[in-house]
Amino acid sequence: MRRQPTRRAAGSGQQDGRDDLADYITIEHSPALSGRVVVAGAKNSVLKLMAASLLIEGVTVLQNVPHIADVEIMGQVLQALGVKVSWTAHHELTLDGRQLSSHTAPYELVAQMRASTAVLGPLSGRCGQARVALPGGCNIGSRKIDMHIAGLQALGAEVRIEHGFINVEVPPSGLQAAEVLLEFPSVGATENLIMAAARAHGTTIIKNAAREPEITDLVAFLQEAGVPIEGAGTSELAITGTTDIRELRHQVIGDRIEAGTFLVAAAMTHGDIEVEGVNPEHLDVVLRKLEAMGARIERGAHTIWLHDAGDLKAVDIQTLPYPGFPTDMQAQFMAADAIAQGSSIVTENVFENRFMFADELGRMGADISIEGHYALVKGNTLLSGAPVSSPDLRGGAALVLAGLVAEGTTTVYDVYHIDRGYEDFCGKLATLGARIKRHSVPG
Numbered sequence: 004m005r006r007q008p009t010r011r012a013a014g015s016g017q018q019d020g021r022d023d024l025a026d027y028i029t030i031e032h033s034p035a036l037s038g039r040v041v042v043a044g045a046k047n048s049v050l051k052l053m054a055a056s057l058l059i060e061g062v063t064v065l066q067n068v069p070h071i072a073d074v075e076i077m078g079q080v081l082q083a084l085g086v087k088v089s090w091t092a093h094h095e096l097t098l099d100g101r102q103l104s105s106h107t108a109p110y111e112l113v114a115q116m117r118a119s120t121a122v123l124g125p126l127s128g129r130c131g132q133a134r135v136a137l138p139g140g141c142n143i144g145s146r147k148i149d150m151h152i153a154g155l156q157a158l159g160a161e162v163r164i165e166h167g168f169i170n171v172e173v174p175p176s177g178l179q180a181a182e183v184l185l186e187f188p189s190v191g192a193t194e195n196l197i198m199a200a201a202r203a204h205g206t207t208i209i210k211n212a213a214r215e216p217e218i219t220d221l222v223a224f225l226q227e228a229g230v231p232i233e234g235a236g237t238s239e240l241a242i243t244g245t246t247d248i249r250e251l252r253h254q255v256i257g258d259r260i261e262a263g264t265f266l267v268a269a270a271m272t273h274g275d276i277e278v279e280g281v282n283p284e285h286l287d288v289v290l291r292k293l294e295a296m297g298a299r300i301e302r303g304a305h306t307i308w309l310h311d312a313g314d315l316k317a318v319d320i321q322t323l324p325y326p327g328f329p330t331d332m333q334a335q336f337m338a339a340d341a342i343a344q345g346s347s348i349v350t351e352n353v354f355e356n357r358f359m360f361a362d363e364l365g366r367m368g369a370d371i372s373i374e375g376h377y378a379l380v381k382g383n384t385l386l387s388g389a390p391v392s393s394p395d396l397r398g399g400a401a402l403v404l405a406g407l408v409a410e411g412t413t414t415v416y417d418v419y420h421i422d423r424g425y426e427d428f429c430g431k432l433a434t435l436g437a438r439i440k441r442h443s444v445p446g
């Protein structure tokens with residue numbers, strides 16, 4: 004069955020401009036997954052490292068860069084600003100930021116990917132001005148940008164919202180260090196502020212900073228580039244600004260969410276797999292939840308093994324900022340809870356409106372009731388294959404996982420969401436034994 008084309012409203016946070024009649028994925032009920040899979044570099048890290056290259060009047064080389072759609076979009080944003088972006092080896096991206104030609108991140112690109120707003124901080128620091136389209140709403144909630152703006156204002160920038168753009172003007176004396184207390188440990192606001200502070204005069208203190216491993220990777224990158232930063236991995240960061248930010252080569256950390264997605268897939272299918280290329284500490288709470296569900300986990304330095312240990316037991320999930328349970332793993336666990344023994348409550352504390360996936364899973368027979376930011380998942384469901392649409396990146400991946408255990412054929416549409424953050428998702432799952440096929444529809 005082919006769906007009719009549906010154009011999304013620009014700025015809806017979806018990949019507007021892409022053909023919704025593009026590729027789709029079919030999944031048949033699959034055997035227990037087994038074997039080894041290597042995860043790519045972390046999407047949420049590389050996008051910010053690419054933005055941070057704007058701070059460097061030289062060449063940045065990033066290694067372990069995933070081939071995903073969001074990297075391409077961030078590359079286009081940087082190119083629009085004058086950075087020369089090229090793939091120089093497999094998984095290696097070279098960013099030449101010696102000469103910038105613009106300080107405007109255009110609407111067409113920002114509307115496709117909210118993370119484009121990560122250029123606000125580094126552009127303000129480097130150019131003294133930035134003009135970035137307002138990202139608008141998105142399919143996992145309104146996702147405000149007020150803390151990014153308040154942080155830049157605290158550093159002395161004048162910020163105006165005009166004609167759908169965020170306009171930042173830095174006084175001729177440059178950004179000045181400040182003490183900033185974030186109301187909530189926002190990942191994006193913390194990152195933008197770190198990058199702006201890297202060029203400010205003096206030492207900026209960020210209190211209640213987000214502590215996600217991707218932020219620690221950004222801090223490591225900037226430290227290697229010569230920016231003194233204290234407090235890496237903690238909720239209080241001290242960044243001393245400098246104009247002497249040097250060229251560097253940096254290896255992106257492994258993607259904990261991609262790793263977690265494969266682990267849940269294995270657990271759901273009674274599988275036995277090895278996931279390589281990720282720091283198990285970055286997944287601590289996720290691994291503990293998998294253990295609570297009944298899986299047996301072994302941790303290596305950069306490897307995680309999951310062994311089947313019988314039927315899954317339902318677990319409650321409560322998303323929180325790191326080191327709490329990641330919101331980006333919520334949908335995958337909801338899919339696992341739907342087939343596990345018992346009932347569970349999933350509480351989404353980070354984003355509003357991140358339960359759209361539950362409706363699609365309901366089409367496959369799952370029994371999920373939503374009340375505000377709580378979802379009651381009644382387990383023991385034998386899912387049945389159905390045509391479903393990816394509501395967002397992680398929801399799309401979770402529908403594929405549901406398809407692995409559903410009776411019959413599941414067809415997942417709106418695959419472009421999955422392409423945003425997973426490199427060769429189908430290919431990797433197929434290597435593990437999944438009966439999955441991607442159908443390419445010529446554009």
Ligand code: UD1
Pocket residue numbers: 046047048050118144145146147148149150151152187188189190191192213330331353354355
């Ligand atoms: C990043 C990740 C995303 C992850 C999320 C939480 C990237 C590209 N994306 O998104 O995958 O799910 O962290 O771990 O790295 N908020 C405000 N005002 C602000 C900023 C945020 O109210 O100025 C709110 C948001 O609406 C949201 C919550 O804070 O409800 C968390 O947002 P934030 O941590 O900033 O997430 P992102 O950086 O957008």
